Amino acid sequence: MTYQFANCSIDPDKHALHRDGLPVHVEPQVFELLLVLVERQGRLVTKDELIKTVWRGLNVSDATISARMNAARKAVGDSGRDQAIIKTVHGRGFQLIVEVRNSSEMVAAAPNRATAHSIHFTQSSDSAKIAYSQSGDGPPLIRAAHWLSHLELDLHSPVWRPLIEGLESNNTLYRYDQRGTGLSTRDLEGADIDAFANDLKAVADANNLDRFPIFAASQAVPVAIRFAQQYPRRVTGLILYGGYAKGRALRGASHEDIDEGTILGLIRTGWGKADSPFINAFSSLFVPDATASQMASFVRMQIETISPENAARLRQIIDRFDVTDILHSVSAPTLVIHAISDAVQPIEQGRILASEIPNAQYVSLESRNHVPLPQEKSWSQMMYVIGTFLEGLSL
Structure with a gap:
């Protein structure tokens, strides 16, 4: 299933990220991090959840998480200053703040927009x-x-x-x-x-x-x-x-x-x-x-x-x-x-x-x-x- 958000799309099956229709190369952990945020569709994702899903429970530092988050923001055209797509909720976690649509929703809408x-x-x-x-x-x-x-x-x-x-x-x-x-x-x-x-x-x-x-x-x-x-x-x-x-x-x-x-x-x-x-x-x-x-x-x-x-x-x-x-x-x-x-x-x-x-x-x-x-x-x-x-x- 492909997800579309802002000017980006992410396909977990093909492990592919696109921005403005062009492919964006990201490291596997950065891709997984983005996918978690997208799949939550606007719900807050805590650091503990990221460690459990992205790092499979390994003990990682806040600096490591911040570095991967910065890479994720760069991949989707965002930044820590703008936080127009990925928002940091201080002391709690991270949140995708743009609308997410999946491929089934887009296909369902297609007949009216063909x-x-x-x-x-x-x-x-x-x-x-x-x-x-x-x-x-x-x-x-x-x-x-x-x-x-x-x-x-x-x-x-x-x-x-x-x-x-x-x-x-x-x-x-x-x-x-x-x-x-x-x-x-x-x-x-x-x-x-x-x-x-x-x-x-x-x-x-x-x-x-x-x-x-x-x-x-x-x-x-x-x-x-x-x-x-x-x-x-x-x-x-x-x-x-x-x-x-x-x-x-x-x-x-x-x-x-x-x-x-x-x-x-x-x-x-x-x-x-x-x-x-x-x-x-x-x-x-x-x-x-x-x-x-x-x-x-x-x-x-x-x-x-x-x-x-x-x-x-x-x-x-x-x-x-x-x-x-x-x-x-x-x-x-x-x-x-x-x-x-x-x-x-x-x-x-x-x-x-x-x-x-x-x-x-x-x-x-x-x-x-x-x-x-x-x-x-x-x-x-x-x-x-x-x-x-x-x-x-x-x-």
Whole structure:
């Protein structure tokens, strides 16, 4: 039986460990240690249990156990500092803190997902080609396109895959690549907020969706608000994560905000260079608490989904979105979620959205990541409020 967890899989029969689809060589004791943690599926494993199962009752020192645990963390892309996958419970033992799925569960789910995520194209109002996909089962939910998505790469990303799986767990999820990035047209000529709203409409029309909620993150938030203002009868609800009402270039100087010049400088200096300290610095603004594998995936996503020129151009476009004057006209039920210490979009922008959109519900998360990460304590809170909000829309 094969187990899948985070971006890893472990097969006890073949004595094989894979991370991001690639084989990882580990010593036999490290493999056994990982297997014990995986088989416990989140339950605490004491040092005595490890000694009994991994070392067959031999008397070993704490230093030996710590060394093997460090090797196990390294093998799965974790570290003692991050503890995003393997957590040390001081004085008690160790715990795997990510979801574990076994092969039987994955096979059982396969019939519903056999044709999931197949990619199609539709044409927007200005003839731009927009790539989209459909997955999951249940009421429709559109995930509005945001900065640097890629319909194929997202499915293998330890950053984006957990979010996709969460959103499609009880809904038919429609997601698409933003123009300028991913599999959609790379042409950004004449792109503005209305063009991006028209792309959302094109995806909804292509799938014959008359009424639906929208999940929007970051710069997709003003796009979703613009769409909801233009087509109020089509939008049954808005989930707005880490968004803003007025773009960075229009907000003026603030001690909580990163100025546009800094962002553009990092892009122009290091984009497309995987080992560049500039692209790593840029990525750290978005996901400061990412694990090594998450950060590597995030950097790869940037490099493979958009050119340096388009990356800078897209930032300039979205940093000039402004929906301040239409917030009061949004009639759809709205959930606003914002990380308290978000360095990309300051929390003040979330408060503006929640206070100006009529009857909006506001939830703040104890986090400093602009992109939600599944190992954070706030992740469960976020997914719970999203699920509860969507359930309420269907009542």
